[in-house]
Amino acid sequence: MSASSASPTAETIGAGRNPWLTWAAQHRAILIPYGLILLLLAAAAVRAPGFVTPANLRSQLVLASYLGVLAAGQLLVILTGGIDLSIAWNLNLSAILLTQFTGGGSPALAAVIALGAASLVGLINGLGVAYLRIPSLVMTLGMNAVLAGFTLVYTNGSPQGSAPAFARELAVGRLGGQIPYALIFWALFSAGLIFLLRRTVFGRSLYAIGNNREAAYLSGVPVRGVLVVAYTLCGLFAGVAALLLVGYSAQSYLGMGDQYVLTSIAAVVIGGASILGGSGGYGGAIAGAITSVLLQNVLQIVGIPFAGQQILYGLIILLMLFVYGREARVRE
Amino acid sequence: MAVADASRIGPPAARHDRIVRQRPFVVRNARVLLIWALLLALMGVYIAEAPQFRPREQRTIANSGMTLAAAGLGQTLVVLTGGIDLSVGPMVSLTNSIASATTDKEDPNGSMARAAALALAVGALGGLINGVLVAYGRLQPIIVTLATASIWTGIALLVRPDPGGYIPPDFTALLAGQFFDDGPIALPFGLVWDRPVPSAVFLLIGLVVVWLLFRRTPLATRIYAVGSSEGAAYMSGVNVARAKMAAYTLAGLAAGFGGLITSAQTSTGNALAGNFFTLNSIAAVVLGGASLAGGSGTFLGTLAGAYVIALIPSVLFFYGVSTFYQQLFQGSILLIAVSLGALGVFRIRNRIERL
Amino acid sequence: MLLLQATGIDKRFGGVTALHDADFSCDAGEIHALLGENGAGKSTMVKILCGVHTPDAGEIDFAGRLVAFRSPSAAVAMGIVPVFQELSLVPDLSVAENLFMGIEPRNAIRLVDRRAMRRDAEALLTRLGFSGIDPAAVVRDLSLAERQIVEIVKAVGRSPKVLILDEATSALNRQQVEQVFAVVRGLRAAGVAAVFISHRMEEVRDLCDRATIFRDGTDVGTVEMAQASHGEIVRMMIGRTLHEAFPPRPPLPPEAEPLLEVRGLDWGAELRDVSFTLHRGEILGLSGLEGQGQGDLLFALFGVYAGVTGDVRLRGEPIGLSGPRAAITAKLALVPEDRKTQGLILPLPVGENMTLATLPKIAHGGIISPEAERAATSTMQESLAIKTASMDVPVRFLSGGNQQKVAIAKWLLTEADVYLLYDPTRGIDVGAKQEIYALMRRLTEQGHAILLFSTDLAEVVGLCNRALVMYEGAIAVELSGPELTQANLVSAAIGVAESGRVDTPAASA
CATH class of the missing domain: 3.40.50.300 (P-loop containing nucleotide triphosphate hydrolases)
Incomplete structure (x- = not known):
């Protein structure tokens, strides 16, 4: 009885099939969301030709960059098999700290405090999840409430201050009047994150843990340390997103993070990551973020109200689950 | 040949016949009792600190956690299977919107009855959709219900783009008012009842009775079994998918009921009014001692958890604390509760299980 | 009287043959042992008999009818009730709830009659000699031995025609085993067939009327326990052709x-x-x-x-x-028991699995050197002759043997x-x-x-x-x-x- 005769082995995979199909199947997590982007743009082009102009696409991409940074953090946590619901108010608190301290005089200090606070929140989430084994859903849910309460108390209901000049420049400024700094930043950030996921010990450990915690542990991967770092980075990225959003809107306000929990998770899922952890990459999440932003704006342009957007949003997530879900079943 | 010392190879200590007994009541129900103790303490503070404790206050306090109790009942059922329902809140909003939009001022009571039936049916249907996707689509509950939450919100906004609509006053009086308003009532054995009772009290008693009856159906056993050990449940002949589907459907029904209560309490419709019940219902379930891994928990705990969450703002108010602290306290209590529950981690002897 | 008969059963798992042309039969009113080394196919055979696995070939006759079970519960419904070492008890439910799962006594309004359930559970436990276990106790609080007892009681409570005990007494002490045996003998007297698997030969001798010996995925003979000597049975069990020559x-x-x-x-x-x-x-x-x-x-x-x-x-x-x-x-290096859940991360590529335990070695400042990684993995692929199209193939696509080589390669790299x-x-x-x-x-x-x-x-x-x-x-x-x-x-x-x-x-x- 030869083992290779019955089960598909490495040698037989893809053999005798159209190589294009095989390639497409393997890269479906990239192809599908980018295809979705094209579809949305085509719809916009037909119904509202004014939408598909270089200038408008550029501003859509800038909007996507804010979400993209946030989704990066969510992706790290989702890759471990967790979820971070606290980014809404972590982002909000960070944004408020940034504007309040900028008002106090030192934008640099304000940025350090804002990013430091956001990272600290992520660190606490990570410690709770990794060392106390609190389910990430509950940990970050509780954290979100604590942060919301703290922010209300801290600001007494009305945030003060304004965006530091460098944040405004980063969020809406353009190099030579043409290339948005936000996109340059996002490109560098993406390159860094993809490098982190693919080429570093941390990235490898993240996928190992997300797929099989026990096997990773038995191979000497410092499981809890990696978890803490993932949540801390997620917090940090929420802070960076706060900085960008403060720059964009020139101020901070209460509730500015609320819509981003769903959209960050949606971006990651549309980008092909499994909510169970261990599979997915940032290349997909970038497309997910762009899809998310386009979905809102294109639907608006073609005359579908907010309600319809919400419905389509949910349907697309479900559709993605079915499309990507097939693979999971083979894995069982 | 080396032979080990034979004398120590007797049967180890665990292998004698011991009398296995059910654990004492207090031990079995420690977490539920703790949350009830916390609730009673909060109520004690409320009664002590409130300037008055008239029927009006009694009604307010009884109403305050009512929708959350209903949403929590649904969340409990889903959590028992080891799942999670993030669409509970939007379902409350959706059914509230539907109720407020399908009533007719010309025929308040008849139209309200139809609206209520429709709301409950929509709730159950929404839950059924969640259940089918989770149980038969084999998709992850967290992301499925996140997606359906978005869909329910969208539909609610279509039904009720702006807050408003009509809820007949009789309906408000029925679900959010009080009974025995009209003077003393004669009871058997010559007893007399002479004070009003909030209708929420009757609703709560109703929910508890429904729970206790449900707990005695074979379906309840199956739901616990699926959450406790899916493999063992399957080997015992349980139809795992059907049990899960039933749990989600009933959760949707409970959320629909929550939507009706919100309708009665607010006398209006709002497509976003119920959304915060998602997170609060999870908090209530966790505070009530259920395990998010499934298989253990009871609505009786969730009920206390719901009222703890609902009472915190009022108690803070009486202490002169800004309502801004409300979420801070709610979140802290949740985190402290789960942290205390998590301390057992350090007693686990297999480091793999500590991960 | 022949009650249950399986003929010509084949079963493969992936590339591995677990059963090949295996036969087994037992009569009503007998206790029949299945003997054999680990991996001889006994457990696969009983799992096929009770509907956990479906055979790739062969047929099963039960009480003169051809049967094919779609699920364990279908087999239980017909009277073939198994007790496995992997427990089918739900840990968060009480003993009584577990005993009556699916067959709960109902009251007039179709609700579970808890009092009756408790009473019946109490009676069942007492009748079988295990009155020390409180029907209200939660299974989670029971010791392994007690859970095995409850498992057996649960099976007996389902009025089996064929009772299958697969290592069902492994955690029980002498006295508990005796009590279980008394129960099984009682069932035999009532015409029930029992299939018994145990590593403890003395238990088999003590309890069973006949034994069928399995070796290398097929049956090699059936003996009357009263006539077969200990040596003869051990010889049949281990007397397999040593097609593995050891270095x-x-x-x-x-x-x-x-x-x-x-x-x-x-x-x-x-x-x-x-x-x-x-x-x-x-x-x-x-x-x-x-x-x-x-x-x-x-x-x-x-x-x-x-x-x-x-x-x-x-x-x-x-x-x-x-x-x-x-x-x-x-x-130190550890190649753990279960390569699918402990040894390997199946969805990840072959190469990443190999270097998982040596990441610090192939990285500088936390950044992995692709050259160092390629060098390490190709050395291993060569020296262990691992058959894979590339290092980027998910390890789950490899055959069992090649998977295990990858799991071992991971540790060889740690030197x-x-x-x-x-x-x-x-x-x-x-x-x-x-x-x-x-x-x-x-x-x-x-x-x-x-x-x-x-x-x-x-x-x-x-x-x-x-x-x-x-x-x-x-x-x-x-x-x-x-x-x-x-x-x-x-x-x-x-x-x-x-x-x-x-x-x-x-x-x-």
Whole structure:
């Protein structure tokens, strides 16, 4: 009885099939969301030709960059098999700290405090999840409430201050009047994150843990340390997103993070990551973020109200689950 | 040949016949009792600190956690299977919107009855959709219900783009008012009842009775079994998918009921009014001692958890604390509760299980 | 009277044949044993009989009718009720709820009649002689032995026509076993057929009327227990053709340097005062009945368990047992029991699996060097002859044998001194087995040492310099040289289990 005769082995995979199909199947997590982007743009082009102009696409991409940074953090946590619901108010608190301290005089200090606070929140989430084994859903849910309460108390209901000049420049400024700094930043950030996921010990450990915690542990991967770092980075990225959003809107306000929990998770899922952890990459999440932003704006342009957007949003997530879900079943 | 010392190879200590007994009541129900103790303490503070404790206050306090109790009942059922329902809140909003939009001022009571039936049916249907996707689509509950939450919100906004609509006053009086308003009532054995009772009290008693009856159906056993050990449940002949589907459907029904209560309490419709019940219902379930891994928990705990969450703002108010602290306290209590529950981690002897 | 008959059963799992043209039949009113080594196919056969697996070929007749079960519950409904070692009890429910799962007594309004359920559970437990268990107790709070009893009571409560007990008494003490046997004999008298699988030969002798012996996935004979001698049965079990030739085993020099010294290792009730020395160039076998602490010993040495006490030295230096990371630094390696859940990360590529334990080695400042990684993985692919299209193929697409080679390659890359191996050849094909045997021999020739737990007795005899037979967490017997035979291993394991002390012929020789 030869083992290779019955089960598909490495040698037989893809053999005798159209190589294009095989390639497409393997890269479906990239192809599908980018295809979705094209579809949305085509719809916009037909119904509202004014939408598909270089200038408008550029501003859509800038909007996507804010979400993209946030989704990066969510992706790290989702890759471990967790979820971070606290980014809404972590982002909000960070944004408020940034504007309040900028008002106090030192934008640099304000940025350090804002990013430091956001990272600290992520660190606490990570410690709770990794060392106390609190389910990430509950940990970050509780954290979100604590942060919301703290922010209300801290600001007494009305945030003060304004965006530091460098944040405004980063969020809406353009190099030579043409290339948005936000996109340059996002490109560098993406390159860094993809490098982190693919080429570093941390990235490898993240996928190992997300797929099989026990096997990773038995191979000497410092499981809890990696978890803490993932949540801390997620917090940090929420802070960076706060900085960008403060720059964009020139101020901070209460509730500015609320819509981003769903959209960050949606971006990651549309980008092909499994909510169970261990599979997915940032290349997909970038497309997910762009899809998310386009979905809102294109639907608006073609005359579908907010309600319809919400419905389509949910349907697309479900559709993605079915499309990507097939693979999971083979894995069982 | 080396032979080990034979004398120590007797049967180890665990292998004698011991009398296995059910654990004492207090031990079995420690977490539920703790949350009830916390609730009673909060109520004690409320009664002590409130300037008055008239029927009006009694009604307010009884109403305050009512929708959350209903949403929590649904969340409990889903959590028992080891799942999670993030669409509970939007379902409350959706059914509230539907109720407020399908009533007719010309025929308040008849139209309200139809609206209520429709709301409950929509709730159950929404839950059924969640259940089918989770149980038969084999998709992850967290992301499925996140997606359906978005869909329910969208539909609610279509039904009720702006807050408003009509809820007949009789309906408000029925679900959010009080009974025995009209003077003393004669009871058997010559007893007399002479004070009003909030209708929420009757609703709560109703929910508890429904729970206790449900707990005695074979379906309840199956739901616990699926959450406790899916493999063992399957080997015992349980139809795992059907049990899960039933749990989600009933959760949707409970959320629909929550939507009706919100309708009665607010006398209006709002497509976003119920959304915060998602997170609060999870908090209530966790505070009530259920395990998010499934298989253990009871609505009786969730009920206390719901009222703890609902009472915190009022108690803070009486202490002169800004309502801004409300979420801070709610979140802290949740985190402290789960942290205390998590301390057992350090007693686990297999480091793999500590991960 | 013939009650249940399976003929010509074939069953494959992936690339591995578990059963081939296997027959089994039992009569009403008899207790029929299934005997055989681990992996002989007994468990697969009973799982097919009760609807857990579907056979690839062959048919099953039950009470004169051809049957095909779609699920375990379909088999139970027809009266074929199994009790497995993997428990079918729901931990969060009470004993009574478990006993009556699916057959709950109802009251007038169709609700579960809890009082009646409790009363019936009480009556059932008492009738079968287990009144010490409270029907209201939650299963989670029960010991393993008590859970096995509840499991058996649950099966009996379903009025079986065929009762299957697959290692269902493994955790029970003598007295509990006697009580269970009394129940089974009572059922026999009522015309029920019982199929009994146990590693404990004395229990089989005590209880069973006939036995069918399985070997290498098929039945090799049925005997009347009253007539068959112990030796005859053991011969049938182990008398398989040794198609695995083991590489020659050079004798261990008497002055071999001690590499791993373990003194007084304790971990709760699972490991009790374990002491041994493993020398350079040695393969030390762990044997005994399943679940006697062999796996726990490997995990404890690798630092997976908290609260382990005792003195463990590697090359004379004490090691801390604080976790796999420290163990890897100390140059220990562990190939764990289940390669699919513990040894490998199936969805990840072959290459990433191989380097998972040596990431710090192939990285500088946390950044992985692709060159270093390629060098490491291609060396391993070559030296272990791993068949894969590329290093980027998810390891789940490889055959069992190649998967196991990847799992081992991961540890070879750590350049460990001592290899802890848990059944490294279970479920893989013959060719790959041979290669792994040769690899183990190579490692010892290079001066490494191997602690090998194998459920395959031929492996222990063919590969090891010495073998430790474990019983209830302690080392009961050590066998070496000419005494290291399959018969002696079986006898030692069974003898120890039966008497609770060491008085087998082999041990006293």
